[in-house]
Amino acid sequence: MPPANPWAGEVALILDGTAHTCKLTLGALAELEASLQADTLVALVGRFEAGGFSTRDVLALIVAGLRGGGWRGSARDLLCAEIEGGPVRAAEAAAELLARAFATP
Known part of the structure; x- marks a missing residue:
């Protein structure tokens, strides 16, 4: 799998040892x-900017990003999945997804 392209709004995430593009x-x-x-x-963007996001927010963003990248889970x-980097990486990836989705090139 090619590396994620930040200019296309993509974020890399490794689940259970497999690389995924979100x-x-x-x-x-x-x-x-x-x-x-x-x-x-x-409101979701505001929560991330203020550092007041929940694990529910992170999970929803990761699922949406994975689905946007072609994942069918x-x-x-x-x-039950192991995210390389744990909850911290999951939160970083969620924030990156939001920032890249609404950033202008």
Whole structure:
């Protein structure tokens, strides 16, 4: 798998020893909004900027990013998965996904 391209909004994440490319596509963003229910993406970005995000936010972003990168799993699949770098890397990847999805080149 080629390395993630930050200019295309991609973020690399290793699950159970396998490299994955994450990306918040329009479809992935729609899934993310649905999974957050009452929350908006603007509120989510604000929580990350303020450092007030939850593990639920991180999980939702990682699932949406993985799905945008072609992964066919679900949040339930991540409950048992080992993310290289642990929760800290997961939070970093989630923040990178948000920043890259809404950044201009």
